[in-house]
Amino acid sequence: MVERSEMRAADRSHLPYSAAFSLATATVMRRVVAALLILGLTHAVDRQKFKTCDQSGFCKRHRAVKEPTGYEVISDSIKVNETGLAAKIKNKDLTLKLSIVTLKDSTVRVLIEEDEKALRNRYQPLDALVKREPEQQKIKKTKEEASATKILTTDGNRVVLIHKPFRVDFYVKDKIVSSINSAGLLHFEAFKKKVLLSDREKGFWEETFKEIKDTKPHGSSSIGVDIAFVGAKYLFGIPEHAEGYSLRDTKSYEPYRLYNLDVFEYETNSPMALYGSIPYLVGQTTADKGKLSKEVLDADTKPRDVPQQNARFISEAGVIDIFIMLGPQPNDIFRQLSELTGNAPLPPEFALGYHQSRWNYKDQKDVKEVHEGFIKNEIPLDVIWLDIDHTDGKAYFTWDKAAFPNPSGMIEELAEKNRKLVTIVDPHIKKEAKYHIYKEAKAKKLLATRSTSTSLTPKLVNIGRSSLLFDKYTNTSKDVFIWNDMNEPSVFDGPEVTIHKDAKHVDGWEHREVHNVYGFHQHEATFAGLKKRSNDEVRPFVLSRSFFAGSQRTAAVWTGDNKADWGHLRHSIPMLLSLGTAGMPFVGADVGGFFGDPDEELLVRWYQAGAFQPFFRGHSHQDSKRREPWLFSQNTTDAIREAIKKRYAFLPYWYTLFYEHTKTGKPVMRPFWLEFIEDESSWDEDRQWMVGPALLVKPVQEPGATQISTYLPGKRQVWFEWDTHKARPSPGAVQNPAGLHSIGLYQRGGTMIPVFADVKMTTKENHEQPIILYIALNNKGDFANGTIYLDDGESYAYEKGDFAYWGITFKKEHDYLHTITNKNLDKRGTFDSDVYIEKIVIRGAKFYPRTAHIYLDDFTPDPLDFEYDRDNFLMEIEAPNGYITREFRIDLHS
Structure with a gap:
């Protein structure tokens, strides 16, 4: 307490x-x-x-x-x-x-x-x-x-x-x-x-x-x-x-x-x-x-x-x-x-995409129809989830043969479209003599006394790890990942819906002593099992409901069984900020609320918020109405599609932030005080947040809102409205209309954000798409910078140098020359990509450019086409075609 x-x-x-x-x-x-x-x-x-x-x-x-x-x-x-x-x-x-x-x-x-x-x-x-x-x-x-x-x-x-x-x-x-x-x-x-x-x-x-x-x-x-x-x-x-x-x-x-x-x-x-x-x-x-x-x-x-x-x-x-x-x-x-x-490890890239879940997609035909619905409606998706009812009588690592007669075929169909499957594995072991996990745990006397749940022992953890190997968890593949739920542990007939405090674990420890690390050890074992089954080649993804200090090393977490109401949408923000503050960066809340039925306005607003939070999953209770995005009015479906596409557009920025977390420990979803320590009035702000150092997010959190009021923090800062490029000074509040498709989104002056030029339907398809660089100049108009990280998105090859970490800098050299340079920030990285820059957008360009040239490997200047909006101080450089993983310099003469 x-x-x-x-x-x-x-x-x-x-x-x-x-x-x-x-x-x-x-x-x-x-x-x-x-x-x-x-x-x-x-x-x-x-x-x-x-x-x-x-x-x-x-x-x-x-x-x-x-x-x-x-x-x-x-x-x-x-x-x-x-x-x-x-x-x-x-x-x-x-x-x-x-x-x-x-x-x-x-x-x-x-x-x-x-x-x-x-x-x-x-x-x-x-x-x-x-x-x-x-x-x-x-x-x-x-x-x-x-x-x-x-x-x-x-x-x-x-x-x-x-x-x-x-x-x-x-x-x-x-x-x-x-x-x-x-x-x-x-x-x-x-x-x-x-x-x-x-x-x-x-x-x-x-x-x-x-x-x-x-x-x-x-x-x-x-x-x-x-x-x-x-x-x-x-x-x-x-x-x-x-x-x-x-x-x-x-x-x-x-x-x-x-x-x-x-x-x-x-x-x-x-x-x-x-x-x-x-x-x-x-x-x-x-x-x-x-x-x-x-x-x-x-x-x-x-x-x-x-x-x-x-x-x-x-x-x-x-x-x-x-x-x-x-x-x-x-x-x-x-x-x-x-x-x-510890830090959260670099997640596989697919985990940063959109996840679709429900308790429960009832059978293989249901999964196929949901999958095809995303394709037909051109809504990006990376993962479909299966809850407990996919198992054989709630025995984990098994399949209901009637509902899922060909799980390996189902998984292969998803994989062919570059999508993954996540299945649930709770810590509760079905008490059935023929069930291999129960049989082994009982034979080795690894079950906790006075409890139907399992004891925390190294041997039992090893059983959990080995259960994920393909010879034990049959009809699965490297495209299946794991969700650990109910691992507080939840015991419905126990005191406070958990294990008796005086239950005994290994070495005589009482449950009261180890209770809060119970889920920690389960998701740790799950992560190790996933890694082991791929011979340490594929990065695991594990979602856990229960967690403790250090859980970030092996799991993402979500905020549990929330409700489909505006209060739970609002409270998801401070809950996620608190988790990030305490070292847990890969966090999210069930979009739409787990319990109940959100109206269409609430559902849209939740998608808009979730698109800018680290873990992005729609999930609902079995008693709630189905809420796949295409089951609503056309306007609602369009707004949800747009929110999900925005998430995918910003994936280069998200992936870079998660990489930088592995080096700095800083959260991805950030409170204002982390970036604006000088702005005391913004320290307790919990209706808005920063994604990394560059992007401010303020979603609508009230029904029937006609205005989005956004506080812009920082002293002597300038912010740019994402959609209009309009410059706004800070500190202070700004008002914008709250149409159904609107979200308060601002780029901080002095930063660079990479986004995909065209959004495809999965992270895999987006992986090598061209990039647009959004460069927002600082208050003086003389500087901005940012970073971008690339690797293969799924393996551990980056630990052996197969990565690229580059920095883009805008700088005023003198009154008549401004430059944009691309430099390698870590020479240990050898990853060479064909990802190129399709466009550069410069916000706050208060100079008047006459010519633009790019210098590539041969140091010969090539002229670039550009447009300049004098009223909005906006410069757009078309087709510079510099590559993200190769040095270049662009000279802007004024």
Whole structure:
């Protein structure tokens, strides 16, 4: 669970908290700090199925802690080493081990755990990390004083351990940005022998929910700690919740919960737990002037009006394992986070196209008709999906022989048209003696006790991997990919629709300890199985509903069982922004809403939004009406087709952004603060977003809208309306008519966006189509640049150098000469493509061109035809015919 609160320096009475794994990130104005806390875990929706904080013993006990718990450092226990220090902290009840370790790239790790006398080991979900032991970095120097021990990092930052009361402060360039245990609310429940029967009433040894008893043979092992975000005005992150992007103050409200659950038809504006958990917070701050340590953290000093946000992280199990990332820029925190939990791999190109799904396309004839419908209506499509009813009695990796008598033929028909199939594989194993997966798991005693779901063991993961091999998953091919659903895991007759918390897994771990990583291990095994079946040659695609920190390394995710209403369309935007902020870039929401029947206006608007979100899939419930795009009025079908075609037109830009994510960790769908840190008023914007650094998107999100009001962020920026090329200065709002085909789409000045000149029906057919370069000049009209990435779109050959990464730059050389150059940005790439540039569109061209010439390999100038619109400062160069993977220069003389 997560609680968050806002306060001024003088008010320190209430702090927010987060249960389960927790990643917390704080950002300072032109400085960025991040903290990763790895703890243990932790129709209209039926709220009665799910716990509130008051119904969960550990949450209620932690929330009742209002006063400092009295921990202090045992001074003679401090042992300084070359990368940090180790010490012990204690209060009147307990002694704990503390370690502070400096890591590479301005990151600090703080670990608090039971000492050597503990009755039982505590679970740490280290699989969430790229390296179970991240690389350490030597400290520059330390200073030991009577009241504090100070560490100066190699990066010039400071970590200060306050001895009494125990606190850890973090400074960037002498500015305090974050503090652990600043309110003194550290609370740690140690394992005990069962002797205090009176504790039963508090839920320490056992508790009951919905007549299901949860036993705790070693007592409660919950933990909690508070973290201050000094100077912060907003907190973002902790997906997954159907909330606004900026998190609300929960000091007098139900806290945000991070416990992966199957929540049927979830509510919006709710802190309820959903399908996945990434306990990672980002706080934007304006603490860029003066020293704020005394003013904010010292209650005896009269404070200025300094804002502060606080997070209190509470987990039912595990240890307190915090990673603080100290920036100093927004770009830095994404790199630092990716160093810890990894990046999404470059997806196969088809995965960025449009996906058509339904629960369920009932048989092979149905699939054929849907496929032919897309072809007949000239609507681009890359993937058709099959839900659970395609299987033989819901046994995964099998086929219903009556409904799908020739699955290999069906797959081949799709492949002949350059399309793929995705089939569903949930973690639930059918209890049938002849079913090969159940038979093997039972024989090897790999099933979890007290549960019909499976245990998290390496052997069972290997069964999942091998089940995807062609000799096990028969009648499939390399053109079949996998969807992991219901992997919270969902257990309909279990507590809170999941596994009993006291169910046992491998090595004696209780389910309460590993719950949030259950889905993580399933999709990780699925990814490995897909990769193995192709001998590591074909990039896998896996979609997962449940996720955890690090899930981005092997899965895309979607926001689960949303509804066909305007509120769910609106909330899909902050939900996806939160996921991207927390390191998960390949995300989307079911277009049209999973439950219910959208009217035609809502469906069109959802397609227009989904076309500019990373994962683009139409999906619906079996009780909803069929909604293939051609089943509506002609105007609606035309608008949907246009939205999907826009997605395909921008595929060169999308593919490049996903490649760049693998290098930088930056999300593809971005909040404004990532690109416009100087524009404080736009930080909490969650009705608009950026696709990469260059494209602003504002879809219609209200029924019957007549105007699209778009806020253009940034200071001294210029924006260009995509369809009209009209220049708009920022910051400020602009209004445009909201016709059915309209979407607010703006190119940022100073950028270049590559798009396909002509859209074909699949990503494969588009792969080598000619490109149009849209160059939008900056406010001065003297510069713009952008990049484009190419490879074969499906294999791992790019890892061996078979790729191309090129940069296009527009530059004013002097008053009478402007140039456009194409340069190789990574000489390791050897991919040579025949993709050429069909047209160049220059927006904001405030010079008056007289001639244009292109210089190719022979350095002989060839004249180019162009048109210039003096009223709109628009220049269009026709047929320059330069190749994307070969150097050229274009001279524009004025």
